[in-house]
Amino acid sequence: MPPKPKVPGLLKGMGVTFGEMTKTIWPGEGAKRFLQPPSPAKGAATVQYPHEKEAPPPRARGVIALKEDNCTVCMLCARSCPDWCIYIEGHKEKAPPRRPGGKERTVSALDRFDIDYALCMYCGICVEVCPFEALFWSPEFEYSEPRIADLLHDKERLGEWMETVPDFEAYEAGSAAKVKKVPR
Amino acid sequence: MSASILGIELAYWQETLLRSLGILAVVLLPAGTFVYLFLFKMVSFMQSRLGPMEAGPFGSMQLLAEVGKFLQKEDIVPERADRKLFKLAPYLVVSTVLLVYLAVPFGPQMTFVTNFNGGIFYVLAVSSISALGVLLAGWSSANKYSLIGGLRAAGQLIAYELPMVLAVIGVVIQAGTLNMSGIVSAQANGSIFGFDGLGNPYFFTQIIGFAIFMIAVQAELGQTPFDMPIAESELVTGYITEYSGLRFLLFFIGEFASAGAFAAVAATLFLGGWAVPSAWADLDSAIFNLLGPLIMLTKMMILGGLIFFIRFTFPRFREDQLQRLAWTVLIPISLANILVTTILKVAF
Numbered sequence: 001m002p003p004k005p006k007v008p009g010l011l012k013g014m015g016v017t018f019g020e021m022t023k024t025i026w027p028g029e030g031a032k033r034f035l036q037p038p039s040p041a042k043g044a045a046t047v048q049y050p051h052e053k054e055a056p057p058p059r060a061r062g063v064i065a066l067k068e069d070n071c072t073v074c075m076l077c078a079r080s081c082p083d084w085c086i087y088i089e090g091h092k093e094k095a096p097p098r099r100p101g102g103k104e105r106t107v108s109a110l111d112r113f114d115i116d117y118a119l120c121m122y123c124g125i126c127v128e129v130c131p132f133e134a135l136f137w138s139p140e141f142e143y144s145e146p147r148i149a150d151l152l153h154d155k156e157r158l159g160e161w162m163e164t165v166p167d168f169e170a171y172e173a174g175s176a177a178k179v180k181k182v183p184r
Numbered sequence: 185m186s187a188s189i190l191g192i193e194l195a196y197w198q199e200t201l202l203r204s205l206g207i208l209a210v211v212l213l214p215a216g217t218f219v220y221l222f223l224f225k226m227v228s229f230m231q232s233r234l235g236p237m238e239a240g241p242f243g244s245m246q247l248l249a250e251v252g253k254f255l256q257k258e259d260i261v262p263e264r265a266d267r268k269l270f271k272l273a274p275y276l277v278v279s280t281v282l283l284v285y286l287a288v289p290f291g292p293q294m295t296f297v298t299n300f301n302g303g304i305f306y307v308l309a310v311s312s313i314s315a316l317g318v319l320l321a322g323w324s325s326a327n328k329y330s331l332i333g334g335l336r337a338a339g340q341l342i343a344y345e346l347p348m349v350l351a352v353i354g355v356v357i358q359a360g361t362l363n364m365s366g367i368v369s370a371q372a373n374g375s376i377f378g379f380d381g382l383g384n385p386y387f388f389t390q391i392i393g394f395a396i397f398m399i400a401v402q403a404e405l406g407q408t409p410f411d412m413p414i415a416e417s418e419l420v421t422g423y424i425t426e427y428s429g430l431r432f433l434l435f436f437i438g439e440f441a442s443a444g445a446f447a448a449v450a451a452t453l454f455l456g457g458w459a460v461p462s463a464w465a466d467l468d469s470a471i472f473n474l475l476g477p478l479i480m481l482t483k484m485m486i487l488g489g490l491i492f493f494i495r496f497t498f499p500r501f502r503e504d505q506l507q508r509l510a511w512t513v514l515i516p517i518s519l520a521n522i523l524v525t526t527i528l529k530v531a532f
Binding site (some may be wrong): 014017018046 | 225226228229230231232237491493494496497498
């Protein structure tokens, strides 16, 4: 049994592609747009990236920023990382007691906190798992390097990304959870 | 392209040189225009994007950049491949395109072979040599994808060769000649029910033949919806899989140059070729040796646009659907078309 000819459907399909083409070349509505000079740069849904840039959405997973003061060298992020791309080294330091006459405290100091973005797969588990609000997502994405070794960001570089972290957006009305604040 | 077009007598070698340059221009110019205008730009606009914009104004030099890129690449021959056949195949595909253009007239004297009596027969015969090139490429690559792609291509080319030839026969019956210049002048001098203001382009009287011819061309070129031989989601790129560098470029040129060649043949058979209706102008005047190629190019662009418009609109046929369309739909319709054309030709 030969297939039935589906000519009206085929013509409709060609109409769709032709319509999209005219909509791109002459953006706008109505028949008047054909009188204007063609301006596909306006009609296209894309932007010409290096010349013009679109702001990434605020929750985009561009790069991970580190708030060094909040880090306690607990290693949760390094251990939960599926790629093992976080390298942490730290040491214990003696700190003066909180109250006079108290016992001397022991605090952890961060020596090294590197994320190797050549390995990172942007899963965000480290950001999720951090109990001390030391890791944040930033939407910045333009940090490609000609040398792959330069993709290893140390704690100074990760700290610089903190400035680009946007404030958390408000939850929808009625949400019980309190909106967290980004430490500045 | 006779020596006396411009009233200058040329030596034989000069004329041969001119012809060689002419056929290169005739093959590469439409192919390049097709690629830039349709493959780069038209499809981009259909997908709401801009396409190449960086190389030259509006990306018009992109094709040169692509050619430069391919020329730099290494020409790899697989270890187990049949080296001679593997290297020969792309040249075979490209040379068939050059041969097709030989019989197509571009003006009253602008033909490569003047007064070619078996013209359209020769075109159809030569164009099917490319099936051999494709089959060679598929077989000699020593690669399963290439082999399957080559076999699919051979099956498809053979299946669609038949409706194409049968569609042409309608035109030949109506024109009463196999000579392509004769077909052009038959259309230019013809009349529709006594009205000769438009001549008689066979697009009107052979509309069914035209539709079948264009569908068959689409399949011969392996353009979507008939791109089963290079179905990239299942066969990598079919018979081209193992090719790189210059030889890949030759297949690429072959694909779009033969799109141009078939557009030229279709324009000659159905749209009146290089001529305008003879009621408009004196077609024998020398000016048509210059105007003719331009008119021809315009018609080729319209038909090429149609080919790529269809290519970028429809999804791919399955292999069995593709064969079924050729053998159970197109061939019976084209046979009926021949029958009706013959009856009408005898009756009037």
